[in-house]
Amino acid sequence: MRTLLYALGPMLFDSLGIIVFAILLATGAGIVPAVIAGTVVAVAVVGYELARGHQVAALQWISLASVLFTAAATLLTGDPRFVMAKPTVVYLIVGMVMLRKGWLSRYIPPAQMALVGDVMDRFGMIWSALMFASAGLNLIVALFFTQWWPMFIGIFPLASKFGLFAVHIAVVHFVGQARLRRMESGSSAAVAAE
Template identity: 90%
Template sequence: MRTLLYAIGPMLFDSLGIIVFAVLLALDAGIVPATVAGTVVAVAVVGYELARGRAVAALQWISLASVLFTAAATLFTGDPRFVMAKPTIVYLIVGTVMLRKGWLSRYIPPAQMAIVGDVMDRFGMIWSALMFASAALNLIVALFFTAWWPLFIGVFPLASKFGLFAVHIAVVHHVTQARLRRGAAVAE
């Protein structure tokens, strides 16, 4: 449970801009207010990290850059599909970044990394695959089922991430306990 709480904060914080955008769009706030609010929140997330003197995670920089680009394109053209396609671009970039070994170390206490670092690296690849699948699904829904996109973006990304997150945490916990028991048995 402690691992779950350790990881959920950064996960929600990193996604806050798109969450605000999707919620406002689903509430029929309009594309301009939703775009502006999502952009302001994404900028605020990065600004908050910088103000605290903390390193800004790569995913936060990627999210901010894509929010700024797609927000400008949406506001300039009035076409919401730019913002709707933004998650596809982000998912492709993030999926590629997630192919890097060790990126999950931010989400687990350092002491536990020594025990299950290999499992975390395998899950890094699984997370990457989820991002690539999410990119494809988002593009399909944004282009061909535009009216359904607010519901899709409000449900699928968070549900799929929290679902995989729950499986990830359960597997890591199980493997950690098994390895600790095995280590204790060998020590006796």
């Protein structure tokens, strides 16, 4: 449970601009208010990190860039189809960033990295695959099922990420506990052999 809480905070904080955008859009607030609110929140997140002297995480920059890009395109063109296709581009970029080994390190206590770092790297690839799948699915819904897109974007991205997040944390916890038990039993056996 402690690992879940440790990872959940940064994950939500990193994606806060996109989350606000998706929630407002799904609740019928309209594209322009959703974009403006998402932009304000994404700018505030990055500003907060910079004011504290912390390094801004890649997902925070991506959240800010995607919301700003959407804001500019929507306000300049007034074309909602552009907004509908934008998540596809964002998911592709995020998926490529997630291919980088070790990007999940900030989401787990440093003491556990030696124990489950390899599992975290494998899940980095799974997260990347989810982003690429989301990109394709978003494009299909935006182009062929346009009327369903607001519901899709309000539900699927968050539900799929929280679902994978729950599986990810459960697997990392299970593997970590199993490895700890093996290490302890190996230490006990070594002591008994002496």
